[in-house]
Every structure is written in C-alpha cells, then in structure tokens.
Amino acid sequence: MKTVSLSKTLNHANEYFLSGQYRDALRAYSLALKDHPLSKEAYNGAILSDMAISGESGAEALFDYYTILRSEDTEQADNIISEILETMDGTLDQLVGLVDETIKQRLSYEDGIMYTEFKELIQDENDFNRIFENIMFSTRVIITEKEDFVDFLDSLILHGYKEMALSYLESALGVYPNDRQLRNLLRRLAKGRELES
Secondary structure, eight states: OOOSOHHHHHHHHHHHHHTTOHHHHHHHHHHHHHHOTTOHHHHHHHHHHHHHHTTOTHHHHHHHHHHHHHHHOHHHHHHHHHHHHHHHSSOHHHHHHHHHHHHHHIIIIISOEEHHHHHHHHHHHOOHHHHHHHHHHHOOEEOOSHHHHHHHHHHHHHTTOHHHHHHHHHHHHHHOTTOHHHHHHHHHHHHHHHHHO
C-alpha cells in the first residue's frame, strides 16, 4: 500500500519550491520518492531543490522551464530535464547519491530527529515521558514510515498522551480514512474514554 498520495505531495512540493521554501520542497519530493521511486517529477524536483538550497543560481530558472514544459508534454518534459541534469555535474547516478545523502542529513539534523533515534533515546533512558517532553519543546520527531507512525501513536496512548494521539489520528484518518491500523487505534482510544467516564 502506498502511504503518500503522489499528486497531492508533488503539488505541495511544487508550491514550496515556487515560494522559495526549498528545504520543505526537498522534504516533500523525497517523501514522494520514498513511496513512488519511479516518479521522474519527484526525482527531478528533489535534485532542483537540492541545487537551490546549495545556492546554484540556475535552479529556479530550470524549475520554471520544467514547469512550462510539463504543461505541454509531461513525459517529454521529464526526459528533457533529466538530460539537462545529467550533463550538468557528471552522471545521474552521482546526483542520485548526492541527493539521497543530502536528504538523509537534512531530515535528521536540521529539522528534528528521526523516529529511530527517538526510540533509541527512550530505550537508553527508559523514560518515555521525559524524553518525549524534552523533544517536544526543543525539536520534533520525523516519522517517514507508516509502521513507525502507528507505533508512535500507540506509545502516546500507552503513556497518557491520549488527546495528542487523537489529534494525530484525526489528521491521519482524514488522509487515509479506510486504514485498518489507524481505525483500530481510534477504537482503542474511544474504549479508553468510555472506561474513564
């Protein structure tokens, strides 16, 4: 099951890029690539975002050109931009490696901590509430896998953060209304509320 709506995520990514929010654009394109690795638009967008973050002056102009081409012929636009990017600084494979590494570093260091790091901290300290509250006020936890999201919600419920879990659940169910795991968590929360009242 794909956990990211490709067209919706790409629309957000393109809006971020056009408004100069290149880090947010890179994050959105990389999320799209995670579940849709063959998406040329997500791939090209990620490379152009990384170029813009690095201060490459041609990135914005190339993105504008790409947008115009896509309005006329999507497949041809993807191929043309891929060829341009391939000739810029070596092979596409080198660019892929650079983008992948950049994405990992930026997601984990500049914008918060990855969920795996969060879980390691909890295991080391054996105190979910203290670690969670410290992180909540200083940074944020980045969750990229559905299973991690479900595990996070489960931990919130288990440790008494039921209102916060409910808020996350409502947002997630708005995107994935028929997801069985999310619905089960919602039922569990509802039963807990019934028992409390």
